[in-house]
Amino acid sequence: MHYRTLGDSDVEVSEVGFGAWVVGTDWWGDRTKQDSIDLIHHAIEEGITYFDTGDVYGHGESEKMVGEAVSEYRDEVTLATKVGYDFYNHPQAGHGELPKEMTGEWVRSATEKSIDRLGVDHVELLQLHNANVDEVDADVLEALDELKEEGLVDAVGWALGPSIGWLAEGDMAIEEEFDSLQLVWNAFEQEVGEHFLDTIERTGSSTSLIPRVPHSSGLLNEQVTPETGHDLDDHRGFRPDAWYETGWEKLETLRFLERKDEGTSSGSRTQSGNDGERTMGQAAIAFLLSHDAVASVTPTFHTREDITEWAAASDVPKLSDEELTRVKNLYADNFGIDRDDGMDSLRSSVDGDDIAAAGIDKQPSAGPRNSAD
Secondary structure, eight states: OOEEEOTTSOOEEESBOEEGGGSSSSBTBOOOHHHHHHHHHHHHHTTOOEEEOOTTGGGGHHHHHHHHHHGGGGGGOEEEEEEOBOOSSSOOOTTOOOOBOOSHHHHHHHHHHHHHHHTSSOEEEEEEESOOGGGOOHHHHHHHHHHHHTTSEEEEEEEOBTTTBOHHHHHHHHHTTOSEEEEEOBTTBOHHHHHHHHHHHHHTOOOEEEEEOTTGGGTTTTSSOTTTTTOOSSGGGGSOHHHHHHHHHHHHHTGGGOBOOTTOOTTOOOOOOGGGOBOHHHHHHHHHHTSTTBOOBBOOOOSHHHHHHHHGGGTSOOOOHHHHHHHHHHHHTGGGOSSOOSOGGGSOOSSSHHHHHHTOOOOOOOSHHHHTO
């Protein structure tokens, strides 16, 4: 495992991180508390030190599990959490979005509660969770500065939602030199990441990028295949048919990223990062780590085997310039497919105005939050 630093901070993160939205919630299938703790311990064994949770995940349960699991490793790990949702006064309705709170007073109060649930005296990274650009005012920025000055947080970041607000929000985070910016970014969804790389270059900002969903929810690690069908027991079961079908076709165009030892069958999922081997699941992470601005990539781990394979992505060959160019050219041509995957409205910003101004080919979301604007 290799390690990088967030922004201008001294906070070190493993190149492959652990997205703790899989523990303390049922969003990715049910697992026991001990199952979750075992996953975290195995991640530490594989060199993962960056653990990213949020106060709203399981209404605090994810933070409690993470805190308990890493308690004996506290000096070895980097803890990140997120604040911005009022789950204290509102029940969760399925996977729908809860009411948000984004004031200086709320950020401080929620952060203190998160630190208490984690059982620590500070967190290395505090992130604003799906905050819209007009919510992050001078009071919020001042609260973040004060939390850093008091030693309750070491670095600050902004975590973006794919259907809540991302373009103007991410640009603001970079321009204000937040230490990190978390975003959905993968080989099938490149436009957002490329936009923020351009913003970083234009501004000279030190902000680090933390991509999540590097496997496009299971397509790029081949856990969602024609054989699995559409019958999934988590949120992916609600995706449009076109998402599955175009995803499987796109995947075949990226087979050149795989590297296998002579004699290894094309269907095997080698877990070693040695001798230049690279599985498709590892290549998806290596694609992102090939960008200098990326500090850590947080895949969604389901099993110990996932952790073993994907943690090794830090050691496999990064993509060459030729491979990077080929992946980006494929994306620009929609991988040679003449239809979309039915997901554009789920990746859009709040009202679409910032997207239109940037010339990005996405549509504003028709979801309930945006229809109220």
